[in-house]
Amino acid sequence: MLNDSLLPKHVQLRAALLKTIEDELQPGAMIPSERDLTTRYDVSRATVRAAISSLVNEGRLTTVPGRGTVVTRPRVESNLHLASFTQDMRQRGHRPSTEVLSAAVVEAGEATAKALGISPGDSVWEIERLRLADDEPMAHEVSWYPEAIVPALGDEDLSGSIYAILEATYGVVITDAHQTTWAEQAGHTYAHLLEVGETAPVMVFDRVGSSHEGPVEQTISRYRGDRYQLSMSLQRGP
Template identity: 45%
Template structure:
């Protein structure tokens, strides 16, 4: 069991809760925020409400209010029956066309992939249209769980055009799929249209990711092509407690809008 880490003994007025114009819960929140950012590694348990109330000479209601705000901000997380812990830092998820394997290696993490399913099935109409398939024409359906340093981060459920990737189930689908496509089919995905939404985890996805049903997920649907030919329609469910999305926005206007600000 991890040892509870207590913030350093107050050494100045900035480490004490005092009477004044700033509400006590706000003062305590900032004290805890500094401790989280400077002293406590991710996953560290913080003292109980009672201990914090005694330490800073405030009511437990004040402590509860301060902690609740830090939970809302994503700096703390509550585990029922276990206590309150510093949250795991989110990984920045930038929107570019890169394989999960390459992305994790770039971050200095060890990627791993579990193949959960691969077979030929009739895709839903939306996917058939995206891949240029006739209605009810079978495609390859691929389901994989992705890990980094042993932690499950994402579940991928994808569809692949059977004529573009014949024999897909025979490949090593626990390695980088994009590398496999390049090696075996000379396919290099060079364009994609991606949408992002938020979603509450259903029971099956929650089980695969080691989270609770209803926990937040970031969901990405990506239709990828190689030299203008659609190959992949994949949806990925990423843990919301592990990722945040970063986008670079430039002040440009599409040509069809006439260029007016």
């Protein structure tokens, strides 16, 4: 029941719902129906709708057509957007495949060592792959992984998901990443690999992916600008 008579009913109900969301409901869980809420709090449907729509506007609830109103997944789960190429392509409805161009243990250069928190000259697996979607080149990637973390990475079948190998063979889960993006022209080498013109735009991503224990990978990916797009949800900054 709502009892703070100074506040409008829908504001009180909003607070009560928020408490339920925070204390009892998991992200993705459905909130009680409008009818349940009118009975439970002895308020009108209009009050229930006003309270729900204010929580929807604040991003705490999401209306899922045909299902109802569910608790929004918190934004920290932008983890959801930290995907492997394999997952990303599948989610977009494409069939991923990979050509492994090279895999060798090399000495980490300055930049890679810094990114991975190791010393220049330490051994890293350097893996170069062409990633395809529906059999057409989508991205070129070169990745470095400390040999100390993934000693026999090169013995694995690298034509699938390396993230899956990290998890299954090494128990390493990439939980977060820092990524820098810029645009470039393909240039001679990547034009050839990506099957585009030399002046075609490519989107470059320099990702350092970390597990709970620290950095695990640096990957520089070059995605075809004509085939790849990224969308992101942004919140107004301070």
